[in-house]
Amino acid sequence: MQTHMTTTPFGRRPVTLAMMASQVAANAMPEGASVQKWHVFKSIREAKDMIGATDRSLAILNALLSFHRDMELSAKGELVVWPSNEQLMARANGMPATTLRRHLAVLVDCGLIIRRDSPNGKRFARKGRGGQIEQAYGFDLSPIVARAGEFAELAETVQTEKRAYKAARERLTLLRRDIVKMIDAGIEEGVAGNWGKMTRTYQGIIGRLPRTAPRQLIEDICEDLDLLWIEIRDALESFTKTQNPDANESHSGRHIQNSNPDSISESKNGSGNKQEAGGNAAENDNLHSLPKRELPLGIVLDACGNWRELAKDGEIHNWRDFLAAAEVARPMLGVSPSAWREACDALGERQAAITLAAIYQRADQINSAGGYLRSLTDRARDGKFSAWPMVMALLRAKLDTQKAAAQTPGGSPDDGDGDNREGRLEVSEALLRSLRRPKS
Structure with missing residues (x-):
């Protein structure tokens, strides 16, 4: 016998439109949908910042999923788990009760679980004569099944952003290394150029870089460094092209500014x-x-x-x-x-x-x-x-x-x-x- 499926939380906790939207999304999941729960959890973990979840709330979600006996979450199966707070605290590495309640609310607000509270707020399941579960009160995991595709896309977006950030950091490192070494080479080789100004320009650009910078700022700094890199490279290449490859001076690494071959006549x-x-x-x-x-x-x-x-x-x-x-x-x-x-x-x-x-x-x-x-x-x-x-x-x-x-x-x-x-x-x-x- 299936009774009424509650949509509002027990006690003084209010219902919000966000909670109603999560329930609508969960009820709209395709018939016969089935996902591997730990695969979805991995996507949720990677996209937690975009979803709005926290490390503690994910520890609780991990514990909730462990109470579901099957490896797969299916629309045809039972998706409500009903562990007590004591059981959840034990599987969440001894998390305090106040912290547990706070982060359960985070999971609800993020639309990862739905509360299916009983009339008195207790969590339990009622079984029929054949042992099958007729009614369960606790936490509904159906949003995980319904939004599995969304979580996978968010995780891919996060991975793409991480790759772009890593590429930007690598480009920044290479530009900084090239510019510093090319300036040093220009100075040591006596190449004509305003190396002091170039050095000050480089220091000014790098001075805008904080200890932790977003990808967009890193890319903007890379664009400025790239222009400076081109200027320095052109100066060195122009100097190289004007040198006589057969001259002994090319082996000594020194550029004679004066037309007198004996340098400045002392x-x-x-x-x-x-x-x-x-x-x-x-x-x-x-x-x-x-x-x-x-x-x-x-x-x-x-x-x-x-x-x-x-x-x-x-x-x-x-x-x-x-x-x-x-x-x-x-x-x-x-x-x-x-x-x-x-x-x-x-x-x-x-x-x-x-x-x-x-x-x-x-x-x-x-x-x-x-x-x-x-x-x-x-x-x-x-x-x-x-x-x-x-x-x-x-x-x-x-x-x-x-x-x-x-x-x-x-x-x-x-x-x-x-x-x-x-x-x-x-x-x-x-x-x-x-x-x-x-x-x-």
């Missing part, structure tokens, strides 16, 4: 202007004894210690950071974009940045940094300027200051040990001999 610096970044003729002649290679970053930072204050977090780890600091120093010193561009064209961006760092180190002694940089740029075009003398002059001044401090009462001796060595300038013996050459 002998001309001694006969040029007698005053260069605070140095004199003897300092310019000192170029003859210096190694004919690029200035090491460590020596530049020793000579231009104030440059670190322009870097992010006050640290400069490589030439990329050094050039990024130049983009900060230029407007601070009042150097116009055109003057900076001309300096980069004449000296190369790295040498121009070193020159700017030396100017910044002595900013209190220079009236017009922009005019001074233009003057040095003009000399560089004639092959009469190199950044070496400027850096060496600053190093010599630093050594002289340390020597004077050591000779004063209370000063640290040159051969002191322990903490007295902290903050002292350390250079090679060859460089010290070069710096200490008697001035003529």
Whole structure:
């Protein structure tokens, strides 16, 4: 004997239109519909955020499905289970009763189950004389059968979104790696280009990326990085095409900015202007004894210690950071974009940045940094300027200051040990001999 099928919950719990809609959907399931309950549960678990379910509510749904004896849920079979709260709590790993009731309500609100409450709210089943179930009160699992196709589609949508998110993250990682390494290559190879500006642009784009970002934001950042990547790649490819493949310079990894095959003639610096970044003729002649290679970053930072204050977090780890600091120093010193561009064209961006760092180190002694940089740029075009003398002059001044401090009462001796060595300038013996050459 089948009695009335209740549609409203027991007690003070109200009925909502959403609950009625779930019941309508459950009653409209195709005749003979049958699903494997754990397959559907897997789809529900993957699409839980779109459905509105929680981890706790799914733990309860898992327990409810375990009370159904068959592996399949069929429209022709009995889809109501009637476990007590104690039984549900045991199968839900000891979940508290208050938490159990709250998350049962979540399952009802999500349309995953329907309450079939008895007149007194108890859960039980009434059997006929033959042992078959005539009436059951508890939780109806029919929405799982009726909406199985919907849950499968939602799960596929979630998987598609996960794949798209993973692809976006991979593209972001590859673009970041390529851009950083190509900028480093351009700087190390001496390729003409505004590498400092490119570095600042890259840092600005990456600065928009939070710790956890949605896929749309990642894709937008990738589009901006892709444009920067194209610009950097074109600069490197253009430089590669202009090189003579038979030239020895292609093996040394250095680009000669000056048309003079011997690079900047160091002998001309001694006969040029007698005053260069605070140095004199003897300092310019000192170029003859210096190694004919690029200035090491460590020596530049020793000579231009104030440059670190322009870097992010006050640290400069490589030439990329050094050039990024130049983009900060230029407007601070009042150097116009055109003057900076001309300096980069004449000296190369790295040498121009070193020159700017030396100017910044002595900013209190220079009236017009922009005019001074233009003057040095003009000399560089004639092959009469190199950044070496400027850096060496600053190093010599630093050594002289340390020597004077050591000779004063209370000063640290040159051969002191322990903490007295902290903050002292350390250079090679060859460089010290070069710096200490008697001035003529």
